Amino acid sequence: MSGTWWGRTEGRVLSGVLWVGLAAVGVLGVAAPVARIAGLAGREVRIPVALEEAAAVPAAAAHGRVALEGAREGELVVADPTVAERVLAEAPTLLAALSAVAVLLLLLRIAAAFRKGDAFAPGNAGRLAAVALLVGIGTLVVPPVRALAADRLAAPAPEVEAAVVTGFSVPMAPLLAAVLIAALAEAFRYGARLREDTEGLV
């Protein structure tokens, strides 16, 4: 892009960073949970949970196969989990990771257009809008799924269930980011229109 500091090197660096991110999310966020669901990574599942402050939780509350470790924030540990319990435990991570993979793939397509010096290429505005939608939906969906998983996994142990906070709150920062990305998508849509107007201009 002549007249700007953004060049081929910056474009390659951006693509490289996105590929590294994609690989990391693929391994840690998708492959690892799938392996845990398949039972290839131990004979227990662990999910982070918030603990009721009022609840007098012993250092390590346990009821049968289900145990609770920690004071205010702890880990819900289910020994010898069933397949359904494994899926429940990994669902929030998998959902978040699959959203992240989709976002990264879209960003890679946008980065490819940047590398060619054509930021306002047709389709980039739509891709950014899709990124905003994925971030927004992910932010809204993952917390209730995490709460549902904690609730269902703790259900067999009443003492543990009473100590675990099963409510959820939606984080505002990612929602704000989604709104900003949607605004950026609109700016790209406008840019694409301007690009179309100036195409063939001498």
Next chain:
Amino acid sequence: MPPEDAGAITVRLDRLLEERGLTVTELAARVGVTPVNLSVLKNGRAKAIRFSTLSALCRELGCRPGDLLDYEP
């Protein structure tokens, strides 16, 4: 009339270049546009022309906009 129908504008740059004994490259250098862009204009593939480009072309070719552009309904 929608802008898409502006195809009836024709550019007579070819004839003017021949009459003045100029090449596209020479005129492009004088006008301050790239030879590629001037070829786009010469071959009728341009969708729009800047007033500054039109002025420079008229200055260098010693003509008026009407000598350069024509409209065929």
